[in-house]
Amino acid sequence: MTDTVKQPMLLLPPSRNLVIRLAGDRLLIDDVPDWLADYTGRPAANIVGKSAESFLEPFLPGLSELVRQTSQQRHNFYGFKASLTDKNGESHQLLLDALLPADNGDQELITILMQEVADKLPAALEKATFFGLVGSSEPMQRVFNKIKMYAASDAAVLITGETGAGKEGVAAAIHQMSNRAARPFVTMNCSAITETLFESELFGHEKGSFTGAMRSHRGRFERANGGTLFLDEIGDLPALSQAKLLRVLETSQIEKVGSETPIKIDVRVIAATNHNLEKSSQSSGFRADLYYRINALQIIVPPLRQRADDIELLIQHFIKNLNRKYNRSVSCLTREAVQLLKQYQWPGNVRELRNLMERLFAENQTDVIGLRSLREWYEERMNAAQYAPGKNYSDVTILPWQQPIRLGMPDHEKSPLPATNGDKKLSEAELRKAYQMADGNITRAAELLGIHKATFYRTLKTLNLEREDLMRQAD
Known part of the structure; x- marks a missing residue:
């Protein structure tokens, strides 16, 4: 070999x-x-x-x-x-x-x-749903508690978390629980707005104020008046735009492009980022005064890999929504498919899981979706490993397999067993270690070693060992 x-x-x-x-x-x-x-x-x-x-x-x-x-x-x-x-x-x-x-x-x-x-969605799903957010895990319960507390305030909120973790959903929940719920909830993705259009998009402009301004335009602040403005990816704002935003937050007034008349606004600002703004503010990458202005209250949304107990609830939630959307009657994913997905690390978080469920609905016409339906997706995830940065990231695996799947997620995993090949003779210690990691299951132990189950049995015989010997030594 x-x-x-x-x-x-x-x-x-x-x-x-x-x-x-x-x-x-x-x-x-x-x-x-x-x-x-x-x-x-x-x-x-x-x-x-x-x-x-x-x-x-x-x-x-x-x-x-x-x-x-x-x-x-x-x-x-x-x-x-x-x-x-x-x-x-x-x-x-x-x-x-x-x-x-x-x-x-x-x-x-x-x-x-x-x-x-599954004959019907469990009652646990309804109990775990909170203003469109789903979770019964301890990390999400902490988020829900903060939403309840912060909804009663008008102070700015900074929501931090990885891409796809559900930051906009948290912002929407705060708005829906607040006394501003009857007023608009307006969103803006700061990374999608160029610096030249920032003022027009956020503050609005008057007709004829610049080439192409054929009519007057209400900006996001004016449209959100009395309600909530959600600024997503605020860490991507250029320095000049940061200064203009800070001025509005300090004065609660805006001036449309092409106008000299200030407009008083009453808007609660909720910002979100997947960057470490505190660190950026210390290195002049983000204005420190703006950071402290938007960080009056803070919510950290946990990544999906830190709340694996919520994955099955989220799957059921998406099945319910997609059945309604596509007029389908999918009942569930098989138990093995769910268990497999719970071992994946979800670098794209809830958004990645939702997209996978959309894909499974498109590719399967059965009412029960099983493990075989995930084959192509697994192969794609395996192939994606070669593109992931490796030096500053820990290994992340789809399964307890000897070859790590590096997906760039800063997490701490158990060290995998060293890879083996068909020519290497396995030692008793290697067999014992794999057997311990597999909780006494030879099929899984063989997978960990990268060999066939039959090879594991042959090696046991060669070493004159019984599985009881491995169990006894593993105790």
């Missing part, structure tokens, strides 16, 4: 399915997805090798019969409806596919593909 490549060889790491081994009259669990193990209240490592009839059948009645029928009749079963009752007594509706092994595969194995079907 050639030298280790920089890009991962496997563009879509294999998903884990439920695999049942027929051993005489017994049905043994050969592999189990983590989400299914979680439903039973046991770690996956403690279920593998155990009886399916004892450890899974009580939660998923009919599973054993489906496996036996598939084996005896020697044909695949598709769309078998089943009801799973989890450890908390909650019911989950599943669609099961029971598949025979390939001709060259282990004929004693039956693979069960599972799709969880």
